[in-house]
Amino acid sequence: MNMVTTVAVAGASGYAGGELLRLLSNHPEFEVGAVTAHSSAGDKLGRHHPNLIGLAGRTLQPTTPDVLDGHDAVALALPHGASAEIAAAMSENTLVVDCGADHRLTDPDAWKQFYGTEHAGSWPYGLPELVHADGSKQRERLANARRIAVPGCNVTAVTLAMAPGLAAGVIAPTDIVAVLANGPSGAGKSLKTQLLASEILGAASPYAVGGGHRHIPEIEQNLALAAGAPISLSFTPTLVPMSRGILATVTAKLNNGVTSSDARSAWGKAYADEPFVHLLPEGQWPTTAATVGANTAHIQVTVDERAGRLVAVAAIDNLTKGTAGAAVQCMNLALGRPETLGLPTTGVAP
Ligand SMILES: NC(=O)C1=CN([C@@H]2O[C@H](COP(=O)(O)OP(=O)(O)OC[C@H]3O[C@@H](n4cnc5c(N)ncnc54)[C@H](OP(=O)(O)O)[C@@H]3O)[C@@H](O)[C@H]2O)C=CC1
Numbered sequence: 270m271n272m273v274t275t276v277a278v279a280g281a282s283g284y285a286g287g288e289l290l291r292l293l294s295n296h297p298e299f300e301v302g303a304v305t306a307h308s309s310a311g312d313k314l315g316r317h318h319p320n321l322i323g324l325a326g327r328t329l330q331p332t333t334p335d336v337l338d339g340h341d342a343v344a345l346a347l348p349h350g351a352s353a354e355i356a357a358a359m360s361e362n363t364l365v366v367d368c369g370a371d372h373r374l375t376d377p378d379a380w381k382q383f384y385g386t387e388h389a390g391s392w393p394y395g396l397p398e399l400v401h402a403d404g405s406k407q408r409e410r411l412a413n414a415r416r417i418a419v420p421g422c423n424v425t426a427v428t429l430a431m432a433p434g435l436a437a438g439v440i441a442p443t444d445i446v447a448v449l450a451n452g453p454s455g456a457g458k459s460l461k462t463q464l465l466a467s468e469i470l471g472a473a474s475p476y477a478v479g480g481g482h483r484h485i486p487e488i489e490q491n492l493a494l495a496a497g498a499p500i501s502l503s504f505t506p507t508l509v510p511m512s513r514g515i516l517a518t519v520t521a522k523l524n525n526g527v528t529s530s531d532a533r534s535a536w537g538k539a540y541a542d543e544p545f546v547h548l549l550p551e552g553q554w555p556t557t558a559a560t561v562g563a564n565t566a567h568i569q570v571t572v573d574e575r576a577g578r579l580v581a582v583a584a585i586d587n588l589t590k591g592t593a594g595a596a597v598q599c600m601n602l603a604l605g606r607p608e609t610l611g612l613p614t615t616g617v618a619p
């Protein structure tokens with residue numbers, strides 16, 4: 270049996286597409302097929318991703334169903350709204366993994382409110398480690414899937430930070446506060462004034478303050494699955510001068526009678542067997558640098574007794590566990606490969 274799986278990457282000139290190609294280049298059983306782009310179609314890939322030496326001579330093709338068809342799997346790393354039409358043109362047997370938001374939300378009203386367009390429908394959600402209220406994990410819903418919606422990067426960090434405490438009932442679902450430090454690569458490579466080096470270097474600036482960020486309904490959706498009840502969330506991201514990385518600090522009210530060791534054991538149990546999500550040894554706090562280039566999430570929790578709150582901190586690389594690594598992890602699961610195949614767990618720090 271031929272074990273090599275061909276994977277086309279759409280949006281290959283972008284940051285998420287580039288990270289997909291870096292990971293796929295090192296995957297023992299996946300082979301890079303067509304690489305496509307939009308305004309850069311016709312360019313050599315090396316012009317956009319000088320790190321991808323082995324693929325540098327490949328030519329970027331236009332992102333059309335014809336070019337993407339005929340692969341075992343297609344990874345979409347396109348702007349929001351661009352995936353649905355392409356995906357609809359792919360055979361039902363082709364695995365399509367979407368790094369964009371188009372198919373993440375189950376509630377069409379929430380989609381309309383935060384994205385302003387018609388909802389394209391929802392796909393199985395690609396966060397394998399998400400623990401549900403009944404103790405099951407999301408990975409069980411991904412085996413043999415042929416359409417998978419990969420989470421937003423902020424969403425991954427906040428969900429992994431909080432879900433175990435909600436599923437175990439050690440924290441209240443009604444008062445969750447998340448503040449994040451985010452590297453600008455999360456915003457993609459298109460030109461925006463607020464992303465110029467002159468704006469970012471030497472500054473930390475909040476954005477989408479006051480409940481406007483489109484990741485809020487996605488986090489609420491995930492954490493409600495963990496809690497088995499609706500949750501409420503205050504979410505504030507901050508742009509900071511590091512290229513990659515997200516550090517999410519998330520706090521919630523401790524339920525009555527919960528001790529520090531009860532709290533810690535909820536996270537310990539949820540992640541004990543997880544290959545990519547690590548509860549750090551007590552007293553050691555996550556740092557984004559330790560996750561750069563790795564498909565990992567580093568997590569620490571403690572109890573702030575004075576405030577009566579649980580504090581969880583999660584660090585991820587937005588481009589790896591936050592999107593492209595998660596996409597490859599989901600492809601492994603859906604195609605019956607070992608979940609960890611080809612995925613780095615060692616970060617680059619410092
Ligand atoms: N960056 C990150 O950390 C994360 C990104 N994501 C998601 O991944 C997707 C890609 O993001 P990212 O790589 O950061 O974005 P980039 O802006 O870096 O790349 C966008 C890619 O899409 C192509 N493109 C642009 N417009 C169109 C269009 N109308 N039709 C088809 N292709 C188009 C671009 O081609 P060209 O350059 O040739 O114009 C480029 O290849 C987005 O949905 C994003 O939200 C998810 C989680 C984290």
Ligand SMILES: CC(=O)N[C@@H](CCC(=O)OP(=O)(O)O)C(=O)O
Pocket residue numbers: 368369370420421422423424451452453454455456484506508
């Ligand atoms: C720094 C920055 O702007 N980051 C982005 C992260 C985007 C992301 O995670 O992905 P999706 O757009 O696919 O949801 C943001 O906060 O909107």
